[in-house]
Amino acid sequence: MKRNILPVLLLVSAIVFGSAAVAADNNLIVIQPVMQKLPAAMQDIQAKSAAKDYFGAAEKFMDIARLFKSLENVVPTNGDKAKWDQTHQALINSAFKGIGACGAKDDDDIKKAISDLAKYKDEGHKLFIKQ
């Protein structure tokens, strides 16, 4: 009976570590193209709001909300899914608040939305990138 334990342990660890590796690979396929677009989108918001182009800035906030929405189902490799669900929602809400601030032409609230996005970006990176 004892002799059966080793192969079973090997199989279980192969499944556990194998699925973690598959999750990490799947994440990268989804995340990398998004990461290539986000820095430019954040800079565009700053440029458009500095130029008082509130319509253009609102469009960029919506682009960012869409990009984050596409990350809804990625699985954190460095934290738990519940925390990611929370951070993910906070990112989208910050982008929506940015759109509201554009509607109100409120430069301070636009800046607040941008700094919230940067804050939740750092939280997102902590959940997915080993420091």
Ligand code: HEM
């Ligand atoms: C405004 C928000 C964000 C910006 C501007 C941003 C920007 C970037 C940039 C420039 C990189 C490549 C350089 C580096 O490693 O630092 C990167 C990598 C990465 N980001 Fe983000 N990011 C944002 C939000 C997020 C969020 C919410 C997640 C959560 C899924 C995330 C996950 C990652 C991952 C996993 C990598 C590493 C990708 C790889 O290994 O190639 N990022 N991000």
